[in-house]
Amino acid sequence: MRDACKEIPDLVQSLAGEMQKLQISQARLEDNVQTLTNRVDNVEIDTRKSIDAYLEVQAQKVEKELNEWLEVKDREISAKIESDVKTVVEQATAAASVARVVESRAADFPVGRHVVGYWGWRDRTVADVGPDAPYFMSPAMLVPDLGELPLSLSLGVLGMPGISAYFGLLEVCKPKEGEVAVVSGAAGAVGSIVGQIARLKWCKVIGFAGSDAKVKWLKEELGFHHAFNYKTNDVTEALKQAAPDGVDVYFDNVGGELSSAVVNSMREWGRISVCGSISGYNESSLPKATIIQPAAIYKQLRMEGFLYSRWHDRWEEGITQLTQWVREGKIKYCETVTEGFQNTPKAFAGMLQGDNLGKAVVKV
The missing domain is CATH 3.40.50.720 (NAD(P)-binding Rossmann-like Domain)
Structure with missing residues (x-):
């Protein structure tokens, strides 16, 4: 599973360049990039453990919402999540994705179904999707049958x-x-x-x-x-x-x-x-x-x-109504789609500068 993360250091280096264009401290970013690179290099996933699902990512979004977790001081970046201080690069990569279930031990997440969750910038992942699994932002959820509608809408108007x-x-x-x-x-x-x-x-x-x-x-x-x-x-x-x-x-x-x-x-x-x-x-x-x-x-x-998250227990109600309005043409949507996993940092920087119209997503 080391191959699943092999592109992350390159993405982080690219993100550093894009963030530099936004006048963020290069020295601080270099420290953050090295920190995350070291963390990724040391990743080992033991697939013999009782995991729930192996997923292949189809699309992911770049999160303006995640900037709500960021504190910017003296053009240096720190981020608070719970009580643990992490780097901005780690936070930037904590984006939502829609993925296809390739292997599964969870009865509620069968092979072939699509699921939305916060797994970060990656093209595949092993996820714990059980009812008591820890999660960031929101738990993994199955994507309803969208029919002819784009799957990426589960990251936007239908998400x-x-x-x-x-x-x-x-x-x-x-x-x-x-x-x-x-x-x-x-x-x-x-x-x-x-x-x-x-x-x-x-x-x-x-x-x-x-x-x-x-x-x-x-x-x-x-x-x-x-x-x-x-x-x-x-x-x-x-x-x-x-x-x-x-x-x-x-x-x-x-x-x-x-x-x-x-x-x-x-x-x-x-x-x-x-x-x-x-x-x-x-x-x-x-x-x-x-x-x-x-x-x-x-x-x-x-x-x-x-x-x-206040309305997690009413998610189906909201998505059902929004889907009906979209299909009836009563709600229109627009997506700014960036092609290619390797271009995620550029999409992120562009979103922060307001380049996107509607939801900014990356097609993996």
Whole structure:
């Protein structure tokens, strides 16, 4: 099984080069690369042990969500997961994948079925998929029969991003017909789904994204009523134009000054679902933003953060509804697909810079 990991050191070296382009400390990265290379070189997998499944990866995604675990200080990177300090390179490679079961000792994971789990950047793996198996982010789960739909959707609209959008909007914000819903990071994997669900619930939908091309996609393809490039538009003024009476629902993927502007433009009893904070993921210090407490108090707003794992027991419910909407053409999706396992670091760096439209995935 050593061959299953033989490409990882080269990938890590490539990742170091891509991250250097993002102005991350080269000296620190070299230390991290050496650490992971040593760990990989020493990997030994004893297949005689009671393992559950041997998997061949079909596609994997590069995770913007994982940056929520990162702390960036003095242009050096540290990462906290539980109480153990690990390197950024290890965290970058802890991505979700969809894989085909090649061998199995687990009755619930038969050979030939596909499964989604967090196994990192690799083209095959041996996984413990038992009910008591330890896991990162979420346990391994079987992919339902998607029929003619691409398997990679189980990493996007029919996977964790879809679940985050579906329950994060409907359960946390509880949008009502006729209300105004705003989405930041609206062209991303989660935000693009949130806006479409809000539209299906008869809300007036306003999206903010980081380029004119993304704004055009949101309005012309996804049916957002209004969309703005936050880099070239004043957010407060844009909302005065698009929602003169204020905002009822805000799905926040970004944080920072953009979110402060939205929160301060909300109506009484507004609801805010906090899914991410992209504005601070790659900064050397936490961004400063206008305070929101006066608006929260005097407009009696409710803000709630969430992890998608809250709804693991309702996963089938969410995926079933999302699949129906996709098949009916009521929810559209876009994937930025990078071909080739060896190009994963470039896909990761591009995603951090906002190059992707919709979900960024690597076809292995």
